Amino acid sequence: xxxDPFIFxxxxxxxxxxxxxxxVWSVTPSLHTPLMSVTNAISSVIIVGxxxxxxxxxxxxxxxxxxxxxxxxxxxxxINIFGGFLVTQRMLQMYKKKKDKKK
Amino acid sequence: MITANLSAIFYLISGILFILALRGLSSPDTSRQGNYFGIxxxxxxxxxxxxxxxxxSISLAYVIIFLVIGGAVGAxxxxxxxxxxxxxxxxxxxxxxxxxxxxxxxxxxxxxxxFSLGIIGNIKLASLIExxxxxxxxxxxxxxxxxxxxxxxxxMSGAPITFRGQHILNLTLGIGIFILIFFLCKTQSASIFxxxxxxxxxxxxxxxxxxxxxxxxxxxxxxxxYSGWAAAGIGFTLENTALIITGALVGSSGAILSYIxxxxxxxxxxxxxxxxxxxxxxxxxxxxxxxxxPVKSGNAEDAAFLMKNASSVIIVPxxxxxxxxxxxxxxxxxxxxxxNDIKVTYAIHPVAGRMPGHMNVLLAExxxxxxxxxxxxxxxxxxxNSDVAFVIGANDxxxxxxxxxxxxxxxxxxxxxxxxxxxxxxxxxxxSPGYAGIDNELFxxxxxxxxxxxxxxxxxxxxxxxx
Numbered sequence: 213x214x215x216d217p218f219i220f221x222x223x224x225x226x227x228x229x230x231x232x233x234x235x236v237w238s239v240t241p242s243l244h245t246p247l248m249s250v251t252n253a254i255s256s257v258i259i260v261g262x263x264x265x266x267x268x269x270x271x272x273x274x275x276x277x278x279x280x281x282x283x284x285x286x287x288x289x290x291i292n293i294f295g296g297f298l299v300t301q302r303m304l305q306m307y308k309k310k311k312d313k314k315k
Numbered sequence: 316m317i318t319a320n321l322s323a324i325f326y327l328i329s330g331i332l333f334i335l336a337l338r339g340l341s342s343p344d345t346s347r348q349g350n351y352f353g354i355x356x357x358x359x360x361x362x363x364x365x366x367x368x369x370x371x372s373i374s375l376a377y378v379i380i381f382l383v384i385g386g387a388v389g390a391x392x393x394x395x396x397x398x399x400x401x402x403x404x405x406x407x408x409x410x411x412x413x414x415x416x417x418x419x420x421x422x423x424x425x426x427x428x429x430f431s432l433g434i435i436g437n438i439k440l441a442s443l444i445e446x447x448x449x450x451x452x453x454x455x456x457x458x459x460x461x462x463x464x465x466x467x468x469x470x471m472s473g474a475p476i477t478f479r480g481q482h483i484l485n486l487t488l489g490i491g492i493f494i495l496i497f498f499l500c501k502t503q504s505a506s507i508f509x510x511x512x513x514x515x516x517x518x519x520x521x522x523x524x525x526x527x528x529x530x531x532x533x534x535x536x537x538x539x540x541y542s543g544w545a546a547a548g549i550g551f552t553l554e555n556t557a558l559i560i561t562g563a564l565v566g567s568s569g570a571i572l573s574y575i576x577x578x579x580x581x582x583x584x585x586x587x588x589x590x591x592x593x594x595x596x597x598x599x600x601x602x603x604x605x606x607x608x609p610v611k612s613g614n615a616e617d618a619a620f621l622m623k624n625a626s627s628v629i630i631v632p633x634x635x636x637x638x639x640x641x642x643x644x645x646x647x648x649x650x651x652x653x654x655n656d657i658k659v660t661y662a663i664h665p666v667a668g669r670m671p672g673h674m675n676v677l678l679a680e681x682x683x684x685x686x687x688x689x690x691x692x693x694x695x696x697x698x699x700n701s702d703v704a705f706v707i708g709a710n711d712x713x714x715x716x717x718x719x720x721x722x723x724x725x726x727x728x729x730x731x732x733x734x735x736x737x738x739x740x741x742x743x744x745x746x747s748p749g750y751a752g753i754d755n756e757l758f759x760x761x762x763x764x765x766x767x768x769x770x771x772x773x774x775x776x777x778x779x780x781x782x
Contacts, residue, residue, distance in 0.1 A: 244672030290385030
Protein backbone atom coordinates (compact mmCIF):
# COMPACT_ATOMS: atom_id res chain seq x y z
CA UNK A 213 0.00 0.00 0.00
CA UNK A 214 1.20 3.45 -0.80
CA UNK A 215 2.00 5.91 1.99
CA ASP A 216 -0.08 9.06 2.04
CA PRO A 217 2.10 12.12 1.24
CA PHE A 218 0.62 13.71 4.34
CA ILE A 219 2.66 11.26 6.43
CA PHE A 220 5.84 12.50 4.76
CA UNK A 221 4.97 16.07 5.56
CA UNK A 222 4.14 15.10 9.10
CA UNK A 223 7.55 13.41 9.38
CA UNK A 224 9.28 16.56 8.15
CA UNK A 225 7.25 18.58 10.62
CA UNK A 226 8.09 16.44 13.62
CA UNK A 227 11.77 16.14 12.76
CA UNK A 228 11.90 19.92 12.35
CA UNK A 229 10.44 20.37 15.81
CA UNK A 230 13.31 18.31 17.15
CA UNK A 231 15.85 20.30 15.14
CA UNK A 232 14.25 23.51 16.42
CA UNK A 233 14.40 22.22 19.97
CA UNK A 234 18.13 21.54 19.91
CA UNK A 235 19.07 24.56 17.84
CA VAL A 236 17.14 26.99 20.02
CA TRP A 237 18.57 25.63 23.25
CA SER A 238 22.01 26.39 21.89
CA VAL A 239 21.11 30.05 21.34
CA THR A 240 22.89 32.21 23.87
CA PRO A 241 20.46 34.00 26.23
CA SER A 242 21.92 37.39 25.36
CA LEU A 243 20.62 36.92 21.81
CA HIS A 244 17.06 35.98 22.73
CA THR A 245 15.63 39.25 21.45
CA PRO A 246 17.26 38.89 18.01
CA LEU A 247 16.08 35.26 18.07
CA MET A 248 12.51 36.45 18.39
CA SER A 249 12.81 39.03 15.65
CA VAL A 250 14.48 36.62 13.25
CA THR A 251 11.93 33.86 13.88
CA ASN A 252 9.36 36.50 13.18
CA ALA A 253 10.99 37.27 9.86
CA ILE A 254 11.34 33.67 8.75
CA SER A 255 7.80 32.71 9.69
CA SER A 256 6.74 35.28 7.11
CA VAL A 257 7.75 32.76 4.47
CA ILE A 258 3.98 32.36 4.57
CA ILE A 259 4.22 34.95 1.82
CA VAL A 260 4.59 32.06 -0.67
CA GLY A 261 0.96 31.18 0.05
CA UNK A 262 -0.02 34.80 -0.37
CA UNK A 263 1.77 35.01 -3.73
CA UNK A 264 0.03 31.87 -5.00
CA UNK A 265 -3.31 33.30 -3.93
CA UNK A 266 -2.62 36.67 -5.50
CA UNK A 267 -1.47 35.26 -8.82
CA UNK A 268 -4.45 32.94 -9.09
CA UNK A 269 -6.68 35.66 -10.53
CA UNK A 270 -7.17 35.59 -14.29
CA UNK A 271 -5.97 38.46 -16.45
CA UNK A 272 -9.55 39.80 -16.74
CA UNK A 273 -10.08 39.91 -13.00
CA UNK A 274 -6.85 40.47 -11.17
CA UNK A 275 -8.68 41.32 -8.01
CA UNK A 276 -11.06 38.48 -7.30
CA UNK A 277 -12.30 37.96 -3.77
CA UNK A 278 -9.65 35.37 -3.06
CA UNK A 279 -6.73 37.20 -4.66
CA UNK A 280 -7.51 40.38 -2.71
CA UNK A 281 -6.86 38.46 0.48
CA UNK A 282 -3.64 37.25 -1.11
CA UNK A 283 -2.55 40.78 -1.96
CA UNK A 284 -3.22 42.03 1.56
CA UNK A 285 -1.34 39.07 2.97
CA UNK A 286 1.61 39.97 0.72
CA UNK A 287 1.75 43.44 2.25
CA UNK A 288 1.52 42.08 5.80
CA UNK A 289 4.14 39.40 5.26
CA UNK A 290 6.57 41.67 3.45
CA ILE A 291 6.39 44.28 6.23
CA ASN A 292 7.43 41.46 8.48
CA ILE A 293 10.15 40.08 6.23
CA PHE A 294 11.91 43.39 5.67
CA GLY A 295 11.19 44.71 9.14
CA GLY A 296 12.21 41.49 10.83
CA PHE A 297 15.49 40.88 9.04
CA LEU A 298 16.56 44.52 9.09
CA VAL A 299 15.84 45.07 12.75
CA THR A 300 17.68 41.85 13.56
CA GLN A 301 20.62 43.05 11.52
CA ARG A 302 20.53 46.38 13.32
CA MET A 303 20.58 44.68 16.70
CA LEU A 304 23.32 42.22 15.82
CA GLN A 305 25.55 45.05 14.57
CA MET A 306 25.51 46.45 18.09
CA TYR A 307 26.91 43.38 19.81
CA LYS A 308 30.61 44.06 20.16
CA LYS A 309 33.44 42.53 22.08
CA LYS A 310 35.74 44.50 24.33
CA LYS A 311 37.96 46.70 22.20
CA ASP A 312 41.64 46.00 22.65
CA LYS A 313 42.93 49.00 20.76
CA LYS A 314 41.44 51.34 23.29
CA LYS A 315 44.32 50.98 25.70
CA MET B 316 8.12 27.43 -15.09
CA ILE B 317 9.91 24.81 -13.03
CA THR B 318 8.60 21.42 -12.05
CA ALA B 319 6.95 20.74 -8.74
CA ASN B 320 9.73 18.38 -7.71
CA LEU B 321 12.45 20.92 -8.39
CA SER B 322 10.64 23.66 -6.52
CA ALA B 323 10.12 21.29 -3.58
CA ILE B 324 13.88 20.81 -3.42
CA PHE B 325 14.41 24.57 -3.42
CA TYR B 326 11.87 24.95 -0.62
CA LEU B 327 13.84 22.34 1.32
CA ILE B 328 17.02 24.35 0.77
CA SER B 329 15.38 27.49 2.06
CA GLY B 330 14.15 25.53 5.10
CA ILE B 331 17.73 24.43 5.78
CA LEU B 332 18.96 28.01 5.45
CA PHE B 333 16.41 29.02 8.08
CA ILE B 334 17.77 26.36 10.42
CA LEU B 335 21.27 27.78 9.86
CA ALA B 336 19.94 31.26 10.59
CA LEU B 337 18.88 30.16 14.05
CA ARG B 338 22.04 28.14 14.51
CA GLY B 339 24.09 31.28 13.93
CA LEU B 340 22.58 32.87 17.02
CA SER B 341 24.52 30.52 19.29
CA SER B 342 27.17 33.23 19.49
CA PRO B 343 27.28 36.94 18.62
CA ASP B 344 30.22 36.27 16.28
CA THR B 345 28.28 33.96 13.99
CA SER B 346 24.94 35.68 14.37
CA ARG B 347 25.32 38.20 11.56
CA GLN B 348 26.20 35.44 9.13
CA GLY B 349 23.15 33.55 10.37
CA ASN B 350 20.94 36.48 9.51
CA TYR B 351 22.27 36.45 5.94
CA PHE B 352 21.41 32.75 5.68
CA GLY B 353 17.89 33.64 6.73
CA ILE B 354 17.63 36.36 4.10
CA UNK B 355 18.99 33.98 1.43
CA UNK B 356 16.41 31.38 2.43
CA UNK B 357 13.64 33.93 2.06
CA UNK B 358 14.85 35.13 -1.35
CA UNK B 359 15.00 31.55 -2.62
CA UNK B 360 11.52 30.74 -1.34
CA UNK B 361 9.97 33.81 -2.97
CA UNK B 362 11.85 33.39 -6.25
CA UNK B 363 10.90 29.73 -6.53
CA UNK B 364 7.26 30.56 -5.90
CA UNK B 365 7.27 33.04 -8.80
CA UNK B 366 8.98 30.56 -11.09
CA UNK B 367 6.76 27.63 -10.19
CA UNK B 368 3.57 29.55 -10.92
CA UNK B 369 5.00 30.92 -14.14
CA UNK B 370 2.10 33.32 -14.45
CA UNK B 371 3.81 36.44 -15.72
CA SER B 372 0.66 38.38 -16.43
CA ILE B 373 -0.21 41.81 -15.17
CA SER B 374 -0.98 40.39 -11.72
CA LEU B 375 2.71 39.72 -11.23
CA ALA B 376 3.35 43.46 -11.47
CA TYR B 377 0.79 44.04 -8.75
CA VAL B 378 2.39 41.37 -6.56
CA ILE B 379 5.73 43.14 -6.86
CA ILE B 380 4.19 46.53 -6.17
CA PHE B 381 2.55 45.24 -3.00
CA LEU B 382 5.77 43.51 -1.98
CA VAL B 383 7.68 46.75 -2.36
CA ILE B 384 5.07 48.73 -0.44
CA GLY B 385 5.16 46.28 2.45
CA GLY B 386 8.93 46.08 2.30
CA ALA B 387 9.30 49.85 2.42
CA VAL B 388 7.00 50.08 5.43
CA GLY B 389 8.89 47.28 7.16
CA ALA B 390 12.29 48.82 6.44
CA UNK B 391 11.10 52.21 7.66
CA UNK B 392 9.90 50.70 10.93
CA UNK B 393 13.08 48.66 11.36
CA UNK B 394 15.33 51.71 11.08
CA UNK B 395 13.21 54.07 13.13
CA UNK B 396 12.23 51.91 16.07
CA UNK B 397 14.08 52.70 19.31
CA UNK B 398 15.60 49.63 20.97
CA UNK B 399 13.54 50.22 24.10
CA UNK B 400 10.42 49.54 22.03
CA UNK B 401 11.51 46.12 20.80
CA UNK B 402 8.86 44.24 22.83
CA UNK B 403 6.03 46.20 21.19
CA UNK B 404 7.62 45.79 17.78
CA UNK B 405 7.91 42.04 18.12
CA UNK B 406 4.32 41.79 19.37
CA UNK B 407 3.20 43.89 16.43
CA UNK B 408 5.10 41.72 13.96
CA UNK B 409 3.55 38.59 15.46
CA UNK B 410 0.13 40.00 14.81
CA UNK B 411 1.02 40.51 11.14
CA UNK B 412 2.14 36.89 10.73
CA UNK B 413 -1.08 35.76 12.37
CA UNK B 414 -3.25 37.90 10.13
CA UNK B 415 -1.32 36.85 7.02
CA UNK B 416 -1.97 33.22 7.95
CA UNK B 417 -5.68 33.96 8.31
CA UNK B 418 -5.81 35.69 4.92
CA UNK B 419 -3.94 32.94 3.12
CA UNK B 420 -6.30 30.38 4.64
CA UNK B 421 -9.30 32.46 3.56
CA UNK B 422 -8.08 32.76 0.00
CA UNK B 423 -7.35 29.02 -0.09
CA UNK B 424 -10.90 28.42 1.08
CA UNK B 425 -12.38 30.80 -1.49
CA UNK B 426 -10.29 29.56 -4.38
CA UNK B 427 -9.10 26.02 -3.62
CA UNK B 428 -8.32 25.31 -7.27
CA UNK B 429 -5.43 27.75 -7.24
CA PHE B 430 -3.80 25.68 -4.53
CA SER B 431 -4.97 22.37 -6.08
CA LEU B 432 -6.94 21.47 -2.99
CA GLY B 433 -10.16 20.51 -4.78
CA ILE B 434 -13.06 22.73 -5.79
CA ILE B 435 -15.37 25.03 -3.86
CA GLY B 436 -17.81 22.99 -1.86
CA ASN B 437 -15.63 19.92 -2.19
CA ILE B 438 -12.27 20.74 -0.67
CA LYS B 439 -10.11 17.78 0.31
CA LEU B 440 -10.89 16.82 3.87
CA ALA B 441 -7.30 16.94 5.13
CA SER B 442 -6.73 20.36 3.53
CA LEU B 443 -9.90 21.68 5.05
CA ILE B 444 -8.82 20.62 8.53
CA GLU B 445 -5.32 22.02 8.01
CA UNK B 446 -6.51 25.37 6.70
CA UNK B 447 -9.09 25.84 9.42
CA UNK B 448 -6.55 25.03 12.13
CA UNK B 449 -4.06 27.38 10.48
CA UNK B 450 -6.71 30.09 10.26
CA UNK B 451 -7.83 29.59 13.88
CA UNK B 452 -4.31 29.68 15.32
CA UNK B 453 -3.46 32.62 13.08
CA UNK B 454 -6.52 34.52 14.28
CA UNK B 455 -5.68 33.83 17.92
CA UNK B 456 -2.11 35.00 17.28
CA UNK B 457 -3.36 38.16 15.61
CA UNK B 458 -5.83 39.37 18.21
CA UNK B 459 -3.67 38.15 21.12
CA UNK B 460 -0.66 40.03 19.78
CA UNK B 461 -2.71 43.18 19.29
CA UNK B 462 -3.70 43.09 22.97
CA UNK B 463 -0.08 42.39 23.98
CA UNK B 464 1.02 45.30 21.78
CA UNK B 465 -1.51 47.67 23.36
CA UNK B 466 -0.45 46.61 26.85
CA UNK B 467 3.25 47.00 26.12
CA UNK B 468 2.71 50.38 24.48
CA UNK B 469 0.82 51.49 27.55
CA UNK B 470 -2.27 52.29 25.47
CA MET B 471 -4.02 49.63 27.50
CA SER B 472 -3.37 49.21 31.22
CA GLY B 473 -0.97 46.40 32.07
CA ALA B 474 -3.25 45.34 34.90
CA PRO B 475 -4.91 41.98 34.39
CA ILE B 476 -8.56 42.06 33.38
CA THR B 477 -10.45 39.23 35.00
CA PHE B 478 -14.12 38.40 35.36
CA ARG B 479 -16.12 35.53 36.71
CA GLY B 480 -16.43 32.47 34.52
CA GLN B 481 -13.57 33.65 32.33
CA HIS B 482 -11.81 30.32 32.16
CA ILE B 483 -15.03 28.43 31.54
CA LEU B 484 -15.86 30.82 28.74
CA ASN B 485 -12.42 30.33 27.16
CA LEU B 486 -12.73 26.59 27.44
CA THR B 487 -16.19 26.59 25.92
CA LEU B 488 -15.06 28.74 23.01
CA GLY B 489 -12.02 26.52 22.50
CA ILE B 490 -14.12 23.38 22.37
CA GLY B 491 -16.61 25.24 20.21
CA ILE B 492 -13.91 25.87 17.61
CA PHE B 493 -13.19 22.15 17.34
CA ILE B 494 -16.86 21.26 17.06
CA LEU B 495 -17.32 23.87 14.36
CA ILE B 496 -14.33 22.55 12.43
CA PHE B 497 -15.91 19.12 12.62
CA PHE B 498 -19.14 20.43 11.11
CA LEU B 499 -17.19 22.45 8.58
CA CYS B 500 -15.68 19.22 7.30
CA LYS B 501 -19.12 17.67 6.99
CA THR B 502 -20.90 20.56 5.32
CA GLN B 503 -18.11 22.63 3.72
CA SER B 504 -20.22 25.62 4.64
CA ALA B 505 -18.56 29.00 4.26
CA SER B 506 -20.50 30.53 7.13
CA ILE B 507 -19.05 27.98 9.55
CA PHE B 508 -15.56 28.79 8.27
CA UNK B 509 -16.12 32.50 8.96
CA UNK B 510 -17.55 31.72 12.39
CA UNK B 511 -14.44 29.71 13.30
CA UNK B 512 -12.26 32.69 12.42
CA UNK B 513 -14.43 35.15 14.34
CA UNK B 514 -14.47 33.00 17.47
CA UNK B 515 -10.71 32.57 17.23
CA UNK B 516 -10.24 36.35 17.14
CA UNK B 517 -12.32 36.54 20.29
CA UNK B 518 -10.34 33.76 22.00
CA UNK B 519 -7.09 35.58 21.27
CA UNK B 520 -8.36 38.68 23.07
CA UNK B 521 -9.76 36.72 25.99
CA UNK B 522 -6.54 34.74 26.39
CA UNK B 523 -4.30 37.76 26.79
CA UNK B 524 -6.39 40.30 28.75
CA UNK B 525 -6.11 38.45 32.10
CA UNK B 526 -2.31 38.31 31.92
CA UNK B 527 -0.53 41.06 33.83
CA UNK B 528 2.43 43.22 32.85
CA UNK B 529 4.97 41.14 34.77
CA UNK B 530 4.17 38.11 32.65
CA UNK B 531 4.67 39.90 29.34
CA UNK B 532 7.94 38.06 28.57
CA UNK B 533 6.00 34.80 28.66
CA UNK B 534 3.16 36.22 26.57
CA UNK B 535 5.47 37.44 23.82
CA UNK B 536 7.28 34.11 23.69
CA UNK B 537 3.99 32.26 23.65
CA UNK B 538 2.63 34.33 20.78
CA UNK B 539 5.92 33.76 18.96
CA UNK B 540 5.24 30.06 19.29
CA TYR B 541 1.63 30.41 18.10
CA SER B 542 2.69 32.33 15.01
CA GLY B 543 4.94 29.38 14.19
CA TRP B 544 2.18 26.81 14.57
CA ALA B 545 -0.11 28.94 12.41
CA ALA B 546 2.55 29.04 9.69
CA ALA B 547 2.99 25.27 9.96
CA GLY B 548 -0.77 24.76 9.61
CA ILE B 549 -0.76 26.80 6.42
CA GLY B 550 2.36 24.89 5.32
CA PHE B 551 0.44 21.64 5.52
CA THR B 552 -2.40 23.14 3.53
CA LEU B 553 -0.10 24.36 0.80
CA GLU B 554 2.04 21.22 0.98
CA ASN B 555 5.06 23.47 1.25
CA THR B 556 8.17 22.12 2.94
CA ALA B 557 9.78 25.49 3.65
CA LEU B 558 6.70 26.63 5.50
CA ILE B 559 6.36 23.39 7.47
CA ILE B 560 10.01 23.45 8.56
CA THR B 561 9.86 27.13 9.47
CA GLY B 562 6.62 26.74 11.36
CA ALA B 563 8.07 23.91 13.40
CA LEU B 564 11.26 25.88 14.12
CA VAL B 565 9.44 29.02 15.18
CA GLY B 566 6.86 27.05 17.14
CA SER B 567 9.46 25.21 19.17
CA SER B 568 11.58 28.33 19.56
CA GLY B 569 8.71 30.25 21.12
CA ALA B 570 7.79 27.31 23.31
CA ILE B 571 11.33 27.03 24.67
CA LEU B 572 11.50 30.75 25.36
CA SER B 573 8.20 30.59 27.23
CA TYR B 574 9.57 27.71 29.25
CA ILE B 575 12.76 29.62 30.10
CA UNK B 576 10.75 32.68 31.12
CA UNK B 577 8.37 30.68 33.30
CA UNK B 578 11.27 28.98 34.99
CA UNK B 579 12.98 32.29 35.63
CA UNK B 580 9.87 33.42 37.48
CA UNK B 581 9.20 30.05 39.11
CA UNK B 582 5.70 30.10 37.67
CA UNK B 583 3.99 27.27 35.90
CA UNK B 584 2.93 27.90 32.34
CA UNK B 585 -0.66 27.12 33.27
CA UNK B 586 -0.74 29.73 36.02
CA UNK B 587 0.60 32.36 33.64
CA UNK B 588 -2.08 31.52 31.09
CA UNK B 589 -4.83 31.61 33.68
CA UNK B 590 -3.56 35.07 34.55
CA UNK B 591 -4.51 37.49 37.29
CA UNK B 592 -0.98 37.70 38.69
CA UNK B 593 -0.07 41.06 40.18
CA UNK B 594 -3.69 42.09 40.40
CA UNK B 595 -3.88 42.95 44.12
CA UNK B 596 -1.17 45.53 44.67
CA UNK B 597 0.32 45.21 48.18
CA UNK B 598 -2.14 44.20 50.86
CA UNK B 599 -2.79 46.46 53.87
CA UNK B 600 -0.39 44.47 55.97
CA UNK B 601 2.62 45.19 53.84
CA UNK B 602 1.60 48.81 53.54
CA UNK B 603 1.56 49.11 57.32
CA UNK B 604 4.98 47.51 57.53
CA UNK B 605 6.38 49.91 55.03
CA UNK B 606 5.58 52.90 57.16
CA UNK B 607 7.42 51.55 60.16
CA UNK B 608 10.61 50.33 58.60
CA PRO B 609 13.41 52.84 58.28
CA VAL B 610 15.03 53.38 54.94
CA LYS B 611 18.41 54.89 54.33
CA SER B 612 18.42 57.21 51.43
CA GLY B 613 21.29 59.05 49.85
CA ASN B 614 22.17 61.30 46.98
CA ALA B 615 24.42 61.13 43.95
CA GLU B 616 27.39 62.37 45.94
CA ASP B 617 27.15 59.46 48.40
CA ALA B 618 26.77 57.00 45.57
CA ALA B 619 29.78 58.39 43.72
CA PHE B 620 31.84 58.25 46.89
CA LEU B 621 30.91 54.61 47.56
CA MET B 622 31.69 53.51 44.03
CA LYS B 623 34.96 55.44 43.81
CA ASN B 624 36.24 53.57 46.85
CA ALA B 625 35.11 50.20 45.63
CA SER B 626 37.29 47.76 43.76
CA SER B 627 34.45 45.90 42.07
CA VAL B 628 30.96 47.01 41.05
CA ILE B 629 28.13 44.90 39.64
CA ILE B 630 25.38 46.66 37.74
CA VAL B 631 21.89 45.18 37.85
CA PRO B 632 19.74 46.75 35.13
CA UNK B 633 16.00 46.27 34.79
CA UNK B 634 13.00 47.56 32.91
CA UNK B 635 13.18 50.90 34.74
CA UNK B 636 16.46 51.57 32.98
CA UNK B 637 14.75 51.05 29.64
CA UNK B 638 11.84 53.33 30.54
CA UNK B 639 14.17 56.10 31.67
CA UNK B 640 16.46 55.54 28.65
CA UNK B 641 19.34 55.51 31.12
CA UNK B 642 21.57 53.02 29.33
CA UNK B 643 23.81 55.62 27.71
CA UNK B 644 24.32 57.57 30.94
CA UNK B 645 25.02 54.28 32.66
CA UNK B 646 27.70 53.44 30.16
CA UNK B 647 29.28 56.84 30.75
CA UNK B 648 29.32 56.18 34.48
CA UNK B 649 30.93 52.79 33.95
CA UNK B 650 33.62 54.30 31.73
CA UNK B 651 34.60 56.69 34.52
CA UNK B 652 34.70 53.88 37.06
CA UNK B 653 36.89 51.82 34.77
CA UNK B 654 39.33 54.71 34.48
CA ASN B 655 39.78 54.44 38.23
CA ASP B 656 40.67 50.75 37.80
CA ILE B 657 37.39 49.53 39.22
CA LYS B 658 36.15 46.24 37.87
CA VAL B 659 32.63 46.59 36.49
CA THR B 660 30.34 43.80 35.31
CA TYR B 661 26.65 43.57 34.50
CA ALA B 662 24.24 41.00 35.93
CA ILE B 663 21.10 40.25 33.96
CA HIS B 664 18.13 38.32 35.20
CA PRO B 665 16.33 36.32 32.48
CA VAL B 666 13.07 38.24 33.00
CA ALA B 667 14.61 41.70 33.35
CA GLY B 668 12.77 43.83 30.83
CA ARG B 669 9.63 43.02 28.92
CA MET B 670 10.94 40.32 26.62
CA PRO B 671 13.68 37.68 26.63
CA GLY B 672 17.12 39.24 26.17
CA HIS B 673 15.78 42.81 26.20
CA MET B 674 18.43 44.18 28.58
CA ASN B 675 21.25 42.68 26.55
CA VAL B 676 20.12 44.54 23.46
CA LEU B 677 19.85 47.82 25.34
CA LEU B 678 23.33 47.45 26.79
CA ALA B 679 24.68 46.48 23.39
CA GLU B 680 23.07 49.63 22.00
CA UNK B 681 24.95 51.67 24.61
CA UNK B 682 28.19 50.07 23.38
CA UNK B 683 28.66 47.82 26.37
CA UNK B 684 30.82 44.89 25.21
CA UNK B 685 28.85 41.66 25.48
CA UNK B 686 31.63 39.85 27.33
CA UNK B 687 31.09 42.14 30.33
CA UNK B 688 27.45 41.12 30.58
CA UNK B 689 26.61 37.98 32.52
CA UNK B 690 23.55 35.83 33.05
CA UNK B 691 22.13 35.08 36.47
CA UNK B 692 23.76 31.70 37.05
CA UNK B 693 27.16 32.88 35.85
CA UNK B 694 27.44 35.88 38.13
CA UNK B 695 25.33 35.14 41.19
CA UNK B 696 28.29 33.88 43.23
CA UNK B 697 30.24 37.06 42.57
CA UNK B 698 27.96 39.31 44.60
CA UNK B 699 29.44 38.06 47.87
CA ASN B 700 32.91 39.15 46.73
CA SER B 701 31.90 42.52 45.33
CA ASP B 702 31.85 45.89 46.97
CA VAL B 703 28.93 47.65 45.38
CA ALA B 704 25.81 46.46 43.58
CA PHE B 705 24.20 49.21 41.52
CA VAL B 706 20.55 48.28 40.97
CA ILE B 707 19.02 50.45 38.28
CA GLY B 708 15.41 49.90 37.31
CA ALA B 709 15.23 46.32 38.55
CA ASN B 710 13.14 45.35 41.54
CA ASP B 711 11.43 42.01 41.96
CA UNK B 712 14.40 40.09 40.54
CA UNK B 713 16.53 41.27 43.47
CA UNK B 714 14.02 40.63 46.24
CA UNK B 715 15.51 38.31 48.91
CA UNK B 716 11.97 37.40 49.98
CA UNK B 717 11.95 34.90 47.13
CA UNK B 718 14.52 32.89 49.09
CA UNK B 719 13.21 33.37 52.62
CA UNK B 720 9.43 33.74 52.78
CA UNK B 721 7.45 30.71 51.57
CA UNK B 722 4.26 32.77 51.72
CA UNK B 723 5.46 35.33 49.23
CA UNK B 724 3.99 35.04 45.73
CA UNK B 725 7.46 35.07 44.25
CA UNK B 726 8.90 32.48 46.62
CA UNK B 727 11.18 30.07 44.80
CA UNK B 728 11.88 32.41 41.92
CA UNK B 729 15.60 32.54 41.20
CA UNK B 730 16.83 36.01 42.19
CA UNK B 731 20.11 37.87 42.03
CA UNK B 732 21.89 37.72 45.41
CA UNK B 733 22.34 41.47 45.47
CA UNK B 734 22.09 41.72 49.26
CA UNK B 735 25.34 39.79 49.66
CA UNK B 736 27.30 42.73 48.31
CA UNK B 737 29.05 44.93 50.84
CA UNK B 738 26.78 47.77 49.88
CA UNK B 739 23.80 48.12 47.59
CA UNK B 740 22.84 51.25 45.70
CA UNK B 741 19.22 51.10 44.64
CA UNK B 742 18.03 53.65 42.10
CA UNK B 743 14.28 53.95 42.19
CA UNK B 744 11.71 56.67 42.00
CA UNK B 745 9.84 55.65 45.16
CA UNK B 746 9.32 52.76 47.53
CA SER B 747 6.40 51.47 45.50
CA PRO B 748 6.38 47.74 44.88
CA GLY B 749 7.27 46.27 41.52
CA TYR B 750 5.06 44.45 39.06
CA ALA B 751 4.60 41.47 41.35
CA GLY B 752 2.92 43.87 43.78
CA ILE B 753 5.10 42.97 46.75
CA ASP B 754 7.44 44.93 48.94
CA ASN B 755 11.17 44.48 48.39
CA GLU B 756 13.01 43.63 51.62
CA LEU B 757 16.19 44.86 50.10
CA PHE B 758 15.04 48.46 50.63
CA UNK B 759 15.31 48.12 54.40
CA UNK B 760 18.64 46.32 54.70
CA UNK B 761 21.41 48.11 56.57
CA UNK B 762 23.76 47.95 53.64
CA UNK B 763 21.25 49.40 51.18
CA UNK B 764 21.32 53.02 50.19
CA UNK B 765 18.23 54.14 48.31
CA UNK B 766 18.71 56.73 45.59
CA UNK B 767 15.29 58.21 44.99
CA UNK B 768 15.29 59.69 41.52
CA UNK B 769 14.69 59.03 37.88
CA UNK B 770 17.24 56.46 36.74
CA UNK B 771 18.69 58.64 34.00
CA UNK B 772 18.91 61.83 36.06
CA UNK B 773 20.49 60.01 38.98
CA UNK B 774 23.07 58.33 36.78
CA UNK B 775 23.96 61.63 35.16
CA UNK B 776 24.34 63.20 38.59
CA UNK B 777 26.65 60.41 39.67
CA UNK B 778 28.72 60.88 36.55
CA UNK B 779 29.22 64.54 37.49
CA UNK B 780 30.21 63.59 41.01
CA UNK B 781 32.74 61.06 39.86
CA UNK B 782 35.06 63.72 38.47
